[in-house]
Amino acid sequence: MKRPLIILTGPTAVGKTALSIGLAKALDGEIISADSMQVYKKMDIGTAKIKPEEMQGVKHHLIDILEPDEEFNIALFQKYAQKAMEEIYSRGKCPILVGGTGFYIQSVLYDIRFSKTEADVSYREELETLAKEQGAEKLFEMLKKVDPDSCQTIHPNNVKRVVRALEYYKQTGEPISKHNETQKMRTSPYQFRYYVLSLDRGILYQRINERVEQMREAGLVKEVQALMELGCSEHMVSMQGLGYKEIIDALKGRDNMEHAFERIKQETRHFAKRQFTWFRREKDVTWLEKEKFSSEQELLDFCIRDCGFVKEYFKNRKK
RNA sequence: GGCGACUUAGCCAAGUGGUAAGGCACGGGACUGCAACUCCCUGAGCAUCGGUUCAAAUCCGGUAGUCGCCU
Numbered sequence: 001m002k003r004p005l006i007i008l009t010g011p012t013a014v015g016k017t018a019l020s021i022g023l024a025k026a027l028d029g030e031i032i033s034a035d036s037m038q039v040y041k042k043m044d045i046g047t048a049k050i051k052p053e054e055m056q057g058v059k060h061h062l063i064d065i066l067e068p069d070e071e072f073n074i075a076l077f078q079k080y081a082q083k084a085m086e087e088i089y090s091r092g093k094c095p096i097l098v099g100g101t102g103f104y105i106q107s108v109l110y111d112i113r114f115s116k117t118e119a120d121v122s123y124r125e126e127l128e129t130l131a132k133e134q135g136a137e138k139l140f141e142m143l144k145k146v147d148p149d150s151c152q153t154i155h156p157n158n159v160k161r162v163v164r165a166l167e168y169y170k171q172t173g174e175p176i177s178k179h180n181e182t183q184k185m186r187t188s189p190y191q192f193r194y195y196v197l198s199l200d201r202g203i204l205y206q207r208i209n210e211r212v213e214q215m216r217e218a219g220l221v222k223e224v225q226a227l228m229e230l231g232c233s234e235h236m237v238s239m240q241g242l243g244y245k246e247i248i249d250a251l252k253g254r255d256n257m258e259h260a261f262e263r264i265k266q267e268t269r270h271f272a273k274r275q276f277t278w279f280r281r282e283k284d285v286t287w288l289e290k291e292k293f294s295s296e297q298e299l300l301d302f303c304i305r306d307c308g309f310v311k312e313y314f315k316n317r318k319k
Numbered sequence: 320g321g322c323g324a325c326u327u328a329g330c331c332a333a334g335u336g337g338u339a340a341g342g343c344a345c346g347g348g349a350c351u352g353c354a355a356c357u358c359c360c361u362g363a364g365c366a367u368c369g370g371u372u373c374a375a376a377u378c379c380g381g382u383a384g385u386c387g388c389c390u
Binding site: 012035036037046047071072073074075076077078100101102103104106107110112113114115117118119124153154155156157158159160161164167168176179180183184237240241242243244245266267268271273274275277278280281 | 343344345346347348349350351352353354355356357358359
């Protein structure tokens with residue numbers, strides 16, 4: 001019998017957190033955050049991180065586990081998430097993956113295999129400078145020689161992806177297209193529900209705008225200032241987060257504060273749109289359109305009923 | 320009331336006789352170790368009516384709207 005896994009995701013600001021607590025309590029679960037930014041300490045306001053008092057005693061994993069100057073990536077996420085899941089299962093509880101980073105969810109849900117090798121930072125930098133100096137086409141030409149298949153799916157201008165494909169080839173001697181091909185065939189080792197919470201686009205965009213204003217009132221600028229005083233620079237992975245890079249620009253005088261906040265709103269809306277695109281493409285998802293439920297409670301009740309297999313699983317296991 | 324300027328896609332904006340640059344937004348899409356990243360695709364016939372011309376967004380005139388100045 002496959003082990004159960006509940007996933008709750010959706011675009012930013014849709015209201016995942018509130019639902020996740022109700023679900024965790026009803027299913028006797030623990031929450032694993034699937035969020036690339038909430039892993040960082042000292043970044044609370046801009047990431048809309050759940051507050052300890054909002055957790056209502058539900059255990060949360062993968063929040064506040066790194067300092068802002070530490071690197072993070074999907075392979076690490078997967079490793080930590082899987083470790084947390086083992087702990088949760090061993091306690092006889094159900095893991096609930098909650099967060100908006102679709103890519104991360106995929107890595108756990110399908111147990112994608114990543115190569116053993118570490119990221120080769122110096123090689124990446126070398127390739128990036130090459131692209132900058134001689135043009136993106138130059139890199140693309142290099143990729144054509146070693147991995148023509150990838151050239152079908154990666155656009156020449158997408159330097160980041162071209163670099164990764166080249167890096168992968170250098171490390172493994174194998175084209176990444178072949179690796180992707182095999183990983184795409186994988187079926188999930190879990191018995192799962194993949195919920196995507198959604199909301200009318202116009203309403204969501206309004207909520208995003210409001211939430212950014214709330215962040216401003218809550219002291220986002222101060223939070224970023226404090227991070228800069230600690231030595232955080234815009235090159236760090238953490239400082240690529242929405243709301244951070246824009247405020248840094250303003251604090252460094254490259255933008256004015258008012259405009260920076262408008263950019264945050266704009267870019268957050270863009271982000272939400274990209275998230276929709278991602279989830280629409282994922283197979284086996286259950287869309288939870290908020291407007292189709294008369295209340296939050298009804299939505300929660302639906303999920304609880306729909307997750308009956310979780311209780312079944314643990315009941316059988318006890319026997 | 321008079322004089323002048325302006326009027327190009329949802330917004331900003333090039334184009335001053337030869338068949339509408341570009342940017343932004345919106346919408347769609349890609350994505351398998353930086354993913355809150357990175358990247359791709361997508362729209363109008365030029366306020367309106369009439370004239371000149373082989374040909375007008377571009378020239379001329381009428382009308383409307385906007386803005387400025389004057390009385």
